[in-house]
Amino acid sequence: MxxxxxxxxxxxxxxxxxxxxxxxxxxxxxxxxxxxxxxxxxxxxxxxxxxxxxxxxxxxxxxxxxxxxxxxxxxxxxxxxxxxxxxxxxxxxxxxxxxxxxxxxxxxxxxxxxxxxxxxxxxxxxxxxxxxxxxxxxxxxxxxxxxxxxxxxxxxxxxxxxxxxxxxxxxxxxxxxxxxxxxxxxxxxxxxxxxxxxxxxxxxxxxxxxxxxxxxxxxxxxxxxxxxxxxxxxxxxxxxxxxxxxxRVYETEGVLLEGDANTPEGVAAQFDAIADPSGQKELTDAFQQTRKYARKAADARGLNLPWGD
Ligand code: NAI
Missing domain, CATH: 3.40.50.720 (NAD(P)-binding Rossmann-like Domain)
Structure with missing residues (x-):
C-alpha cells in the first residue's frame, strides 16, 4: 500500500x-x-x-x-x-x-x-x-x-x-x-x-x-x-x-551482590558477570529497572514483593 x-x-x-x-x-x-x-x-x-x-x-x-x-x-x-x-x-x-x-x-x-x-x-x-x-x-x-x-x-x-x-x-x-x-x-x-x-x-x-x-x-x-x-x-x-x-538500548541481566559482597571489590570481582550480555533485555520504562533490582534482592531474602514485571 x-x-x-x-x-x-x-x-x-x-x-x-x-x-x-x-x-x-x-x-x-x-x-x-x-x-x-x-x-x-x-x-x-x-x-x-x-x-x-x-x-x-x-x-x-x-x-x-x-x-x-x-x-x-x-x-x-x-x-x-x-x-x-x-x-x-x-x-x-x-x-x-x-x-x-x-x-x-x-x-x-x-x-x-x-x-x-x-x-x-x-x-x-x-x-x-x-x-x-x-x-x-x-x-x-x-x-x-x-x-x-x-x-x-x-x-x-x-x-x-x-x-x-x-x-x-x-x-x-x-x-x-x-x-x-x-x-x-x-x-x-x-x-x-x-x-x-x-x-x-x-x-x-x-x-x-x-x-x-x-x-x-x-x-x-x-x-x-x-x-x-x-x-x-x-x-x-x-x-x-x-x-x-x-x-536499541539493552540492560544486562545483572548480578546481585548481597551484604558483605556489596563492596567496590565485589563489583570489580563480578564485573564480567555484570557485563555478560546473555539474557540482556530492552527495558521499556524506568520502573522496570527498579522492580528488577528490588525483586532480585527480595528473592534472595525469600521476601514476596507485590510488584509485577
Ligand atoms: P545542513 O547544514 O545542510 O542543513 C541544516 C539546515 O538547518 C540549514 O539550512 C540551516 O540554515 C538550518 N538551521 C541551522 N540552525 C537553525 C536554527 N537555529 N533554526 C532554524 N534553522 C536552522 O545539515 P544537514 O546535514 O542536512 O543536517 C540536518 C540534520 O541532520 C541536523 O540536525 C544534523 O545534525 C543531522 N545529522 C546530519 C548528518 C549528516 O551526515 N549530514 C549526520 C547525523 C545527523
Whole structure:
C-alpha cells in the first residue's frame, strides 16, 4: 500500500538545505502541505537568510504542491509560536513535525568554550523541544501526531571533537522515550532518525566516491515511514546510502551482590558477570529497572514483593 500524506500538514525545520530540504520535498511529493522552516544560518549557526527556504517553497509550488516558508530560529519561543500560528491559519491543523535543523561547533573538550557547548545544545535539544512543545497541544487535541527527532551516530556512539553535538544528539533519546509514553493515548508517535549523508555539514569529511552514495534523498524514504499513518513509535532508525538499521538500548541481566559482597571489590570481582550480555533485555520504562533490582534482592531474602514485571 502506498504511503501518502494527502490532507496532512507538516513542519520541517532546517528545510532550506540538505536533509531537511529532501524530507520536505518528499512529504510534498506525496501530498503533504509543508512549512519550510529555515533560519538560513551557516553550518556554525551564524548569519540569517530567507533565500534557501523560499527556494524550496518555490520548488514545491512549481510541482503543484503547497508550502510556506518561515525563517524562525527553532530555539526562539516567540518565533516558533508564530510559525505554528501561521501554519494553523493557512491550513487549520498540524500533523507532522520533523525536527531537523542543526549546526556544528566542533572542538576537543579541552578547547571547547561553554558558549559553543550551549549554542549547540540550544539549537538541537532546545530547538527540538521548543518546536515540539508548540505543536504538542494541537496534536493532543487532534488525537494524531507524528514527530521525528534527528539524532546522530555521534550522539549514539561518539565522535571525537563533538562533545557538545554528541550530548545534544543523545538527549533526543530521553526526550523521545518520555514523549512516546505521554503521547501514546492521543496517537502521537515519536521516533528518532540517525542519518548519515553528504551535505554541506559533512561533505568535507567524505571521499568524493562516497558523496553520491550518501545523498540526502537516500534517507528520506525512512523519514517518510517514521511520520506515516502506520509509523512505529519509540524507534531509533539509522539511515544512509539506502541502508536502514535500528539502534536499541539493552540492560544486562545483572548480578546481585548481597551484604558483605556489596563492596567496590565485589563489583570489580563480578564485573564480567555484570557485563555478560546473555539474557540482556530492552527495558521499556524506568520502573522496570527498579522492580528488577528490588525483586532480585527480595528473592534472595525469600521476601514476596507485590510488584509485577
Ligand atoms: P545542513 O547544514 O545542510 O542543513 C541544516 C539546515 O538547518 C540549514 O539550512 C540551516 O540554515 C538550518 N538551521 C541551522 N540552525 C537553525 C536554527 N537555529 N533554526 C532554524 N534553522 C536552522 O545539515 P544537514 O546535514 O542536512 O543536517 C540536518 C540534520 O541532520 C541536523 O540536525 C544534523 O545534525 C543531522 N545529522 C546530519 C548528518 C549528516 O551526515 N549530514 C549526520 C547525523 C545527523
Amino acid at each position: 502506498s504511503i501518502r500524506f494527502d490532507g496532512r500538514v507538516a513542519i520541517v525545520t532546517g528545510a532550506g538545505a540538505g536533509l531537511g530540504r529532501s524530507h520536505a520535498l518528499g512529504l510534498a511529493a506525496r501530498g503533504a502541505k509543508v512549512v519550510i522552516n529555515d533560519l538560513g544560518a551557516s553550518t556554525q549557526g551564524e548569519g540569517q537568510s530567507s533565500d534557501a527556504a523560499s527556494a524550496v517553497v518555490d520548488e514545491i509550488r512549481a510541482a503543484g504542491g503547497e508550502a510556506i516558508a518561515h525563517g524562525t530560529d527553532v530555539a526562539d519561543e516567540a518565533g516558533v509560536r508564530d510559525m505554528v500560528d501561521q501554519a494553523m491559519k493557512a491550513w487549520g491543523r498540524i500533523d507532522i513535525l520533523v525536527n531537523n535543523a542543526g549546526i556544528l561547533r566542533d572542538k576537543t573538550f579541552s578547547k571547547m568554550t561553554l558558549e559553543d557547548f550551549r549554542k549547540v545544545v540550544d539549537v538541537h535539544l532546545m530547538g527540538s523541544t521548543t518546536c515540539t512543545h508548540a505543536v504538542w497541544p494541537i496534536l493532543r487535541e487532534q488525537k494524531y501526531g507524528r514527530i521525528v527527532l534527528t539524532s546522530s551516530a555521534s550522539g549514539l556512539y561518539g565522535n571525537f571533537g563533538q562533545s557538545n553535538y554528541g550530548a545534544a544528539k543523545a538527549a533526543m533519546l530521553g526526550l523521545m522515550n518520555v514523549l512516546h509514553m505521554e503521547g501514546a493515548r492521543d496517537d502521537i508517535r515519536v521516533n528518532m532518525l540517525a542519518p548519515t549523508a553528504a551535505t554541506r555539514m559533512t561533505e568535507s569529511l567524505m571521499p568524493p566516491e562516497a558523496l553520491e552514495l550518501l545523498r540526502p534523498e537516500a534517507i528520506t524514504p525512512g523519514l517518510l515511514y517514521l511520520v506515516s499513518d502506520d509509523a512505529p513509535s519509540r524507534t531509533i532508525l539509522g539511515a544512509g546510502a539506502g541502508c536502514y538499521a535500528l539502534t
